[in-house]
Amino acid sequence: MAYKIERNIVVPDKYVQNASGFVAPFRQVHLHSTANPSAPLNNEVAYLSRNYQNGNYTHLVGENGRVIQVAEVGQGAWDLGGNWNAETYAAIEFGEKVTSQDDFNKSYKAYIELARDLAKQAGIPLTLDTQDVSGIKTHNYASSTGHGSDHVDPIAFLAKWGVSYAQLKRDIENGFEAQSAENQTKKETENNFTEEIEMYLINCIDSKRWYVSTGVDVRYIKTTRILGNYGNQYGKLNLRVDKMYQKELDVEFGKNATDPKRDISK
Ligand SMILES: [Zn+2]
Incomplete structure (x- = not known):
């Protein structure tokens, strides 16, 4: 009340x-x-x-x-x-x-x-x-x-x-x-859902490079250890893997984003 x-x-x-x-x-x-x-x-x-x-x-x-x-x-x-x-x-x-x-x-x-x-x-x-x-x-x-x-x-x-x-x-x-509780639950569900599906691995068919993506950005994966974490070799993320050609990926995210030398701290 x-x-x-x-x-x-x-x-x-x-x-x-x-x-x-x-x-x-x-x-x-x-x-x-x-x-x-x-x-x-x-x-x-x-x-x-x-x-x-x-x-x-x-x-x-x-x-x-x-x-x-x-x-x-x-x-x-x-x-x-x-x-x-x-x-x-x-x-x-x-x-x-x-x-x-x-x-x-x-x-x-x-x-x-x-x-x-x-x-x-x-x-x-x-x-x-x-x-x-x-x-x-x-x-x-x-x-x-x-x-x-x-x-x-x-x-x-x-x-x-x-x-x-x-x-x-x-x-x-x-x-x-009741409505706001419902909305809250819905929001939380949506957020979880987003986190689960929007991170995925990209394996470039031609360049053999691996990337992890949120759908709006990609990061080059430098080491096989980190790749293993993402791919559930050691960790629990168990991300799905998309296969793409390097050129497609460059077009989708921009060459700056896909460049292995990209400094992701910036
Ligand atoms: Zn009246």
Whole structure:
């Protein structure tokens, strides 16, 4: 968890649940954006504290990754304008007042991580907008399937800052840690792979010279002892051997590189 939750509860505990008679289980986390590009988060909270009777949510995210909890979770909410209000474990609003791409990126990361953490906390599957009642849902999806009002947030707002719907779905379902761990493994694998295949021996058919190559450079191998190391006579490198004519090699790497008198310290 990279974000910190500031608790500023302005919706009375069980207010919605008692007023609407909502009962457990609460099987969804809802994703919204505020549609209010000029309001600082504190103003949103102040507004909610006076108007929660008309609509409410549980968390507010924005301003470089700030997270404010404004209502208790697991009680339903009046956030969708439809019957899935009774499924709200948590409803997260992304404050649309964004001052830079960096600001957005930090808040987006918190938005995704918070949604995933709240879902995990409630045993809700990490899925986005699937037909199953349980899962994380955008307001847009609830509306388009008859479970919300006509609101289509947060799709256009995220797209404006470079996050496509496909990206949102990927991030909600996989998170960031898994992705970066995967990338890391992939990178390491690639590096190993590179080292293994890109070093090889070249034996010139006509000049009988031996070279070791990385694919972008060659070094003349002076002694049979070193050649033995490369070729697995004594060492463990066990490099493959390419046969080439000296002239081909000179063309490929340049005569300066293939010259046996080349000073490789330069
Ligand atoms: Zn909404």
